[in-house]
Amino acid sequence: MSEPSRSSSDPDKVADLVTPLSCSATVKTGALKCTSGIASASKTASKDVVGGQNVYVKLTSSNVSYNAGTEIFQFDCTVQNLLNESIGTPNGVVPDVSGIRVFFHQGPTADSGTGTITVANADGTATFTGVNQPYFQYNEVLAKNAVSTSHTWQLNVPSTVNTFTMDMYLATSVQPLIIINELLANPGGTISDANGEWIELYNAGTLAVDLQNLAIADSAASGRRPYHIIALSVPVGPGGYVVLGNTTNTTNNGGVPVDYAYGAAMAFANSLDAFKIARVWGTDTLTLDRTQYASAAISAQNGISRELKNPALDNSNMDGSNWVDASVSSVYGPGGRGTPKAQNAGFTP
Numbered sequence: 001m002s003e004p005s006r007s008s009s010d011p012d013k014v015a016d017l018v019t020p021l022s023c024s025a026t027v028k029t030g031a032l033k034c035t036s037g038i039a040s041a042s043k044t045a046s047k048d049v050v051g052g053q054n055v056y057v058k059l060t061s062s063n064v065s066y067n068a069g070t071e072i073f074q075f076d077c078t079v080q081n082l083l084n085e086s087i088g089t090p091n092g093v094v095p096d097v098s099g100i101r102v103f104f105h106q107g108p109t110a111d112s113g114t115g116t117i118t119v120a121n122a123d124g125t126a127t128f129t130g131v132n133q134p135y136f137q138y139n140e141v142l143a144k145n146a147v148s149t150s151h152t153w154q155l156n157v158p159s160t161v162n163t164f165t166m167d168m169y170l171a172t173s174v175q176p177l178i179i180i181n182e183l184l185a186n187p188g189g190t191i192s193d194a195n196g197e198w199i200e201l202y203n204a205g206t207l208a209v210d211l212q213n214l215a216i217a218d219s220a221a222s223g224r225r226p227y228h229i230i231a232l233s234v235p236v237g238p239g240g241y242v243v244l245g246n247t248t249n250t251t252n253n254g255g256v257p258v259d260y261a262y263g264a265a266m267a268f269a270n271s272l273d274a275f276k277i278a279r280v281w282g283t284d285t286l287t288l289d290r291t292q293y294a295s296a297a298i299s300a301q302n303g304i305s306r307e308l309k310n311p312a313l314d315n316s317n318m319d320g321s322n323w324v325d326a327s328v329s330s331v332y333g334p335g336g337r338g339t340p341k342a343q344n345a346g347f348t349p
């Protein structure tokens with residue numbers, strides 16, 4: 001086994017930006033309204049800044065108050081994850097030690113009245129979209145629609161300020177929600193094993209994913225084969241399909257539309273084999289999805305792929321009832337059975 005290493009400075013933590021979460025406050029009445037966003041910009045799940053109030057995430061404030069004596073403007077704030085992907089985690093399971101950070105991109109700045117506003121009780125400052133930006137940190141993994149625990153935010157707001165605004169983003173790890181959706185372990189006819197095996201992946205997430213730098217591996221008689229790091233950009237949009245195979249040569253591979261060729265890095269046996277896709281994280285890898293099979297008669301039939309009935313189902317056992325043989329009417333190339341790069345014929349809503 002070889003496990004790729006990576007330095008602790010995770011290059012994925014630089015982000016392309018989407019619409020900030022924008023909040024405006026009226027100081028004396030203690031009113032706070034967070035709105036915004038046209039979250040139209042694209043964003044890849046291996047990157048890590050999320051914005052777009054009520055689109056990707058939702059900040060909700062309560063118990064808003066202003067103390068004219070201490071000049072503290074205070075409220076309790078929760079974060080809700082509106083993505084299909086989990087946040088605060090690189091793979092959906094393991095918590096990110098950096099948690100979910102809501103940082104100040106711009107402001108808080110007075111809109112009417114005058115005075116300098118500062119964040120009174122930030123959990124820290126760091127460089128996100130600029131240097132020295134205060135942030136509040138939520139140490140949680142939030143699955144789809146989950147709401148965080150409440151965190152009290154305090155701002156120093158001079159009483160000479162009437163209204164102010166602030167723009168925030170979330171800096172967090174996002175789980176790439178990549179599902180192993182179809183697999184052909186043994187090609188049929190004259191197509192060789194070394195050319196015609198393939199795997200279809202489905203992006204069940206809200207955000208686009210680039211498979212580049214993710215790790216794939218399968219089993220071998222001697223244990224797991226070495227990880228293969230996907231070396232090229234392989235974008236897959238939300239609800240999109242992508243096919244990994246031995247070769248992109250459709251004459252040799254039996255007419256499979258392979259998006260990325262892993263060469264000889266993978267080899268699916270007649271029985272007792274497995275496939276996994278993982279994320280490199282620090283000096284380790286974290287599994288994103290994994291499946292296996294034991295029965296050649298079920299999952300390794302010549303020229304017949306195995307299809308997952310629905311990406312939301314447990315796909316860990318290809319021999320099980322959540323998977324189905326590609327139907328006779330699903331033909332690709334000169335005679336393979338399967339639906340590479342398309343919704344499975346066996347899809348069940």
Ligand SMILES: [Ca+2]
Pocket residue numbers: 218219220266267268269273274
């Ligand atoms: Ca194998």
Ligand SMILES: [Ca+2]
Pocket residue numbers: 185186187193197267268269270
């Ligand atoms: Ca095979």
Ligand SMILES: [Ca+2]
Pocket residue numbers: 181182200338339340341342343344345
């Ligand atoms: Ca398919």
